[in-house]
Amino acid sequence: MSYKISFTSLGCAKNQVNCEQMMALVQAAGHEIVPAPAGADVAVVNTCGFLASACEEAIGHVLELAELKRAGTLQKILVTGCMAQRYQADVLEELPEIDGILGTGSYGDIVQAVAGLMEEGLRPCRLGNIHTAPQNGPRILSTPPWYAYLRIAEGCDNHCAYCVIPSLRGKYRSRPMGELLDEAAELSSAGVKELLVIAQDITRYGTDLNGEHQLAALLRELAKLDFHWIRLHYLYPDEITEELIDTIAAEPKILPYLDIPIQHCNDGILKAMNRRDTKESIRALFRTLRQRIPGLVLRTSLIAGLPGEGEAEFEELCAFLREQKIERAGVFPFSPEEGTRAARMEHADSEEAARRAELAVDVQSDIIDAYNESVLGEEREILCEGFDSQAQMFYGRSYAESPEIDGRIYFTAEEEPEPGGFVTVRFTGVMDGELTGERV
Numbered sequence: 001m002s003y004k005i006s007f008t009s010l011g012c013a014k015n016q017v018n019c020e021q022m023m024a025l026v027q028a029a030g031h032e033i034v035p036a037p038a039g040a041d042v043a044v045v046n047t048c049g050f051l052a053s054a055c056e057e058a059i060g061h062v063l064e065l066a067e068l069k070r071a072g073t074l075q076k077i078l079v080t081g082c083m084a085q086r087y088q089a090d091v092l093e094e095l096p097e098i099d100g101i102l103g104t105g106s107y108g109d110i111v112q113a114v115a116g117l118m119e120e121g122l123r124p125c126r127l128g129n130i131h132t133a134p135q136n137g138p139r140i141l142s143t144p145p146w147y148a149y150l151r152i153a154e155g156c157d158n159h160c161a162y163c164v165i166p167s168l169r170g171k172y173r174s175r176p177m178g179e180l181l182d183e184a185a186e187l188s189s190a191g192v193k194e195l196l197v198i199a200q201d202i203t204r205y206g207t208d209l210n211g212e213h214q215l216a217a218l219l220r221e222l223a224k225l226d227f228h229w230i231r232l233h234y235l236y237p238d239e240i241t242e243e244l245i246d247t248i249a250a251e252p253k254i255l256p257y258l259d260i261p262i263q264h265c266n267d268g269i270l271k272a273m274n275r276r277d278t279k280e281s282i283r284a285l286f287r288t289l290r291q292r293i294p295g296l297v298l299r300t301s302l303i304a305g306l307p308g309e310g311e312a313e314f315e316e317l318c319a320f321l322r323e324q325k326i327e328r329a330g331v332f333p334f335s336p337e338e339g340t341r342a343a344r345m346e347h348a349d350s351e352e353a354a355r356r357a358e359l360a361v362d363v364q365s366d367i368i369d370a371y372n373e374s375v376l377g378e379e380r381e382i383l384c385e386g387f388d389s390q391a392q393m394f395y396g397r398s399y400a401e402s403p404e405i406d407g408r409i410y411f412t413a414e415e416e417p418e419p420g421g422f423v424t425v426r427f428t429g430v431m432d433g434e435l436t437g438e439r440v
Helices: 013-028 050-069 081-088 089-094 109-120 165-169 179-191 215-222 241-248 268-273 279-292 313-326 350-374
Strands: 006-008 033-035 042-047 074-082 100-105 125-128 148-149 192-196 229-233 255-261 296-303 328-333 381-389 393-397 409-413 420-431 434-439
Touching: 006 013, 013 033, 013 042, 013 074, 013 089, 013 109, 013 192, 042 050, 042 081, 042 109, 050 074, 050 081, 074 081, 081 089, 081 100, 089 100, 100 109, 109 125, 125 241, 125 434, 148 179, 165 179, 179 192, 179 215, 192 215, 192 381, 215 229, 215 241, 241 279, 279 313, 296 313, 296 350, 313 350, 328 350, 350 420, 409 420
Parallel strands: 006 033, 006 042, 042 074, 074 100, 100 125, 148 192, 192 229, 229 255, 255 296, 296 328, 409 434
Antiparallel strands: 381 393, 381 420, 393 409, 420 434
16 A cells, blocks of 8 residues: 655754655655655654754654644654664653654665554564665655765764764775765766765775775765765764875865864863874864865864863863864763763763853854954855845855855845856855855
């Protein structure tokens, strides 16, 4: 039988790719994908489980869907992804509203799970093998038609002390380069202009296949395809090779925008968190990157309140931010996640961690303001994404803004630009922390 199925994906872009693959599987099986859960037979919620707060968001979403079930406009709720994998049977016990779960090793079982729910009266609990689950397969893109994600690997071997991802996604597994190039060619043929190369750690790509870093070679092949921009997310500092830097600097399609999560700069904290960097190695890397990649914009993520962080270590982090002038930074309070080594270490309480995170955000805001002021008068290529009726301006992104993360650039234009097209914009001002300009 054919059923109406809605999908909601929470969390990261890697999760979104899994959701796109599930959508393709159910459509190939003859089911109809509907845009909203009201009126659907099955609502699929693809969850994040990285932090307790992400699980709380997912539970809130499930409870909203439960209201639709009670009202008779939705029949079943199927929870997939990281929260299902992390808490497994507990999810079914504590949330009777949920009709079944698929873990991160069982995305490919979506069609069987729907049949079990709707035809066999089952409450499926499929968890699969997180270390061997297939990564490839057709997708139905859920992004705007001008950009798409290419996930080049699954899992993580870094085992940072505060992180649960290896237990949710398994060991690091690179996808074969030929398979990636075939998928990228399909995306290019579909009209994708901006390709976002993603994994939990893209710099390690290939090392599990033959012991050699292969990201630079992959990027050179991707650059031969008809993409306008190629953007990179996440590069771990200690795995960035000379060959990779040379490739980024030499290839115009690879954007000078690098997302390098450092989490902290204090040597003692980095060592305790099983990070392989030091403050000086990070400083030297950033200096090298800025020297060799013109116009580089750096993005990073930081955690305030990590075990071992007192006021002196926190001030060291803020001073490092001011020194390095990192253009983009996400700052998060430490969350002691169940099952991690960091959760068992002495750390600041949640209120203090949140206070420090807010202070670091204030420091970063000053850096962003200074950066925005420094580029006024520049002309940049902008990928137009639409028109904002409230601002009465068009909006888009330059190479310095990644989708869903870094905000927008607003601009005026005498002739209406096509969404998904590129225009040149001269920056003339700042509005609520975001650059504004005019098409030239």
